[in-house]
Amino acid sequence: MPSGSAPEPTAAIEAEELVADTDPRRLAYEIDALTQTVVTRSRLLDAEEVLVHARAALLERLRRLSVDPSLLPSR
Numbered sequence: 001m002p003s004g005s006a007p008e009p010t011a012a013i014e015a016e017e018l019v020a021d022t023d024p025r026r027l028a029y030e031i032d033a034l035t036q037t038v039v040t041r042s043r044l045l046d047a048e049e050v051l052v053h054a055r056a057a058l059l060e061r062l063r064r065l066s067v068d069p070s071l072l073p074s075r
């Protein structure tokens with residue numbers, strides 16, 4: 001993995017942190033789409049509010065896929 005890049009979803013599946021039937025390509029796409037939206041929206045709207053909504057959306061998605069959702073932050 002190149003320095004500074006994020007771990008791929010497959011690593012979390014292999015580590016049994018995400019449910020086995022998680023589609024890693026789809027999850028990576030969703031995370032990328034969310035980050036692209038943050039970049040665009042934070043320039044047009046209140047950046048802090050945009051980040052709060054993006055974080056909530058990502059945590060909600062990860063909780064649905066997580067083997068143990070209690071390991072994720074509450075907010």
